[in-house]
Every structure is written in structure tokens, then in C-alpha cells.
Amino acid sequence: MKLTKFAMAAALLTSIAFTSCKPKDSEIKANVEAALKADMKMANTVVDVNDGKVTLSGECTDAECKAKCESTAAGVKGVKTPVINNLTVAAPVITTPPPASTATVLDAATQQKVKDGLKDINGVTVDFTADKAVIKGTVTPANRMKIMQILASAKVQSDVSGLMDKK
Amino acid sequence: MALQDKYAQLLSAAQTHGVENLSVAEQNGVLHVSGTAKSTADYDALWALYGQIDPNMASGDLMMNIDVKAAAGAxxxxxxxxxxxxxxxxxxxxxxxxxxxxxxxxxxxxxxxxxxxxxxxxxxxxxxxxxxxxxxxx
Missing domain, CATH: 2.30.30.40 (SH3 Domains)
Incomplete structure (x- = not known):
């Protein structure tokens, strides 16, 4: 019985002595965080340390940042490798296009579409302002409607004040 | 709202003709109407109505972006x-x-x-x- 108690005490002492000669988890955590703070991109990484094993979590802006966080943490004294890297990479920002048929941008392709459509209608010219197609000429009522349909399908606003009816 | 009143007859005809995905929105003084007509006859009827409501379609206050339903093979x-x-x-x-x-x-x-x-x-x-x-x- 005495021997058992002695053994337990010895084991306890050994473990205290052993622990004291390597950095505590809290120290490792502070050191890893300090190392990551050197780079703004890595500053928000969440660091957890358990018995020298480091787990990184949170969100990185890109894959390069994720790898750098891991190698930086691995280089800190007292960190057991491999480092558990649970960092996620943020999804790229997707810009949504404006709703169809509401905004009209008269780019070259749109202008070409209008010109393509009007090519077969005789006696009509088209010029473009910043946001409108200015149609001039003399047309039959049927062709006037055709012109308006061409403009509508290309989603182009128009000025047809110079478009006259064929007598 | 005024534009929707001006083209009320056209908008109700579009509904009567069963234009699919009918969308009506007023923006910067232009009424945008879009959708898919069931047939060319419906499409022509709507455009004829537009010509009646707005003589010569010259006001530039309506963007009627309506197409006709047609699938591959039509x-x-x-x-x-x-x-x-x-x-x-x-x-x-x-x-x-x-x-x-x-x-x-x-x-x-x-x-x-x-x-x-x-x-x-x-x-x-x-x-x-x-x-x-x-x-x-x-």
C-alpha cells in the first residue's frame, strides 16, 4: 500500500516537472496569435490549443492565406505538428447583373443588333445618343411597327419623332 | 401609375390573352412590359393595341419586350x-x-x-x- 502511494506521488511529481519544462497551452495560443497578427489577412484566425496541438478555424480571404496561417502556426515554439487547419476560404464576391429590360446600356453589341434589324427596312437611318436610338426616315405603318418591335426586342429606347409616314 | 392607366387596355389584353410571365414595371418615365405571348396572333394583337393607344408609338414611354412562345422544332x-x-x-x-x-x-x-x-x-x-x-x- 505504501509503495502504491509513493508511486502515485512520484508519477504526479514527474508529470508536474515534465509539464513545467514545455510551454503551456495558453502560452502557445498567445504566441501563435501574435505570429498571425503580423499579417492583417491572418489576424482574425481563431486559435485553439490542446496539449500543444493547434487547431485553426475561421475564414480566410483565399487559399494562399489559409496555407500561410498553417505554416506560421507550425513554426511557433511548442506547437505539435501537423497543425489542424479548419480554416475556410471565403467565396468570391459575385456581382449580380441588373434586371433585364430595366436598364438600357447602348453598347456596341446592342447598337449592332439594332442596325442588323433595320438593315432590311429601306429609307430609314439610325443614330445613337447615350441611351436612345434616334430613328429617321419615311416608312409604311407596317414597317413602323417592325422598327418598334426590333427596338423592343433589343431593349432599346427610341426617339422616332423624325420618322414620317409614307403617303 | 399614370402610364399604367394610359396602357391599361393593353395590360388587361395581355392578361386576357394569357401572356406568360407577364411583368410590368415603371421606371424613369418608361413602362416596361415583358412576357411571352402564346401565339403570333396574340403578339400582333398586342402590338396593334399599342399603336392605337399611342399613335405612331412615338411617345417612347413603353418598352414592350414581349416574345412569342416557340420551342426548338417549332x-x-x-x-x-x-x-x-x-x-x-x-x-x-x-x-x-x-x-x-x-x-x-x-x-x-x-x-x-x-x-x-x-x-x-x-x-x-x-x-x-x-x-x-x-x-x-x-
Missing amino acids: QLKVTTDSTNLNIRSTPSTEGEVVGKAAHDEVVTLVEKTDDSWWKVRTAQGEEGYAYAQYLSPM
């Missing part, structure tokens, strides 16, 4: 004034002419490439892009 009638409709290698007048379809000829829709150009096939087997405004689903 029959399309060539509605040029009297001339042939060019069928081209690319969806642009820059494209080389690879075939022609006569006035009133019937071609088959292969694909609606965009709002302005459709890919079609003639009875002779010529395939290419034609300007959609000169094609009417039958």
Missing part, C-alpha cells in the same frame, strides 16, 4: 416585306450568308440564340442564324 414563317431572309454563319450581319429563305417560306427553329437572332433550318437543310424579328412562330 415552325416559323418568314415575314420579310417581300425579300429573301438571309441565313448566316454567325448571329450578326457580319456573318457569312450560308442560305436564304424566301418571303412566306417556313423554316424550323433550332435554338433561340438571343432576343435578336435565332438559329433556324430550312426545308433544304441549310442551317444558320436569322434575324428573329422576321420570323413568326406559326
Whole structure:
């Protein structure tokens, strides 16, 4: 019985002595965080340390940042490798296009579409302002409607004040 | 709201004709109406109404972006004034002419490439892009 108690005490002492000669988890955590703070991109990484094993979590802006966080943490004294890297990479920002048929941008392709459509209608010219197609000429009522349909399908606003009816 | 009042007759006709995905929105003094008409006859009727409400369609206050329902394989009638409709290698007048379809000829829709150009096939087997405004689903 005495021997058992002695053994337990010895084991306890050994473990205290052993622990004291390597950095505590809290120290490792502070050191890893300090190392990551050197780079703004890595500053928000969440660091957890358990018995020298480091787990990184949170969100990185890109894959390069994720790898750098891991190698930086691995280089800190007292960190057991491999480092558990649970960092996620943020999804790229997707810009949504404006709703169809509401905004009209008269780019070259749109202008070409209008010109393509009007090519077969005789006696009509088209010029473009910043946001409108200015149609001039003399047309039959049927062709006037055709012109308006061409403009509508290309989603182009128009000025047809110079478009006259064929007598 | 005033524009919706002006074109109220047209909007109610669009509903009566069963225009699909009908969307009406007023923005910067222009009423945007979009949707898909069930037939060319419905489409023509709506455009005729537009011409009645706004003589010569000159006010520039309506953007009627309505197309006619047509799936691949649909029959399309060539509605040029009297001339042939060019069928081209690319969806642009820059494209080389690879075939022609006569006035009133019937071609088959292969694909609606965009709002302005459709890919079609003639009875002779010529395939290419034609300007959609000169094609009417039958």
C-alpha cells in the first residue's frame, strides 16, 4: 500500500516537472496569435490549443492565406505538428447583373443588333445618343411597327419623332 | 401609375390573352412590359393595341419586350416585306450568308440564340442564324 502511494506521488511529481519544462497551452495560443497578427489577412484566425496541438478555424480571404496561417502556426515554439487547419476560404464576391429590360446600356453589341434589324427596312437611318436610338426616315405603318418591335426586342429606347409616314 | 392607366387596355389584353410571365414595371418615365405571348396572333394583337393607344408609338414611354412562345422544332414563317431572309454563319450581319429563305417560306427553329437572332433550318437543310424579328412562330 505504501509503495502504491509513493508511486502515485512520484508519477504526479514527474508529470508536474515534465509539464513545467514545455510551454503551456495558453502560452502557445498567445504566441501563435501574435505570429498571425503580423499579417492583417491572418489576424482574425481563431486559435485553439490542446496539449500543444493547434487547431485553426475561421475564414480566410483565399487559399494562399489559409496555407500561410498553417505554416506560421507550425513554426511557433511548442506547437505539435501537423497543425489542424479548419480554416475556410471565403467565396468570391459575385456581382449580380441588373434586371433585364430595366436598364438600357447602348453598347456596341446592342447598337449592332439594332442596325442588323433595320438593315432590311429601306429609307430609314439610325443614330445613337447615350441611351436612345434616334430613328429617321419615311416608312409604311407596317414597317413602323417592325422598327418598334426590333427596338423592343433589343431593349432599346427610341426617339422616332423624325420618322414620317409614307403617303 | 399614370402610364399604367394610359396602357391599361393593353395590360388587361395581355392578361386576357394569357401572356406568360407577364411583368410590368415603371421606371424613369418608361413602362416596361415583358412576357411571352402564346401565339403570333396574340403578339400582333398586342402590338396593334399599342399603336392605337399611342399613335405612331412615338411617345417612347413603353418598352414592350414581349416574345412569342416557340420551342426548338417549332415552325416559323418568314415575314420579310417581300425579300429573301438571309441565313448566316454567325448571329450578326457580319456573318457569312450560308442560305436564304424566301418571303412566306417556313423554316424550323433550332435554338433561340438571343432576343435578336435565332438559329433556324430550312426545308433544304441549310442551317444558320436569322434575324428573329422576321420570323413568326406559326
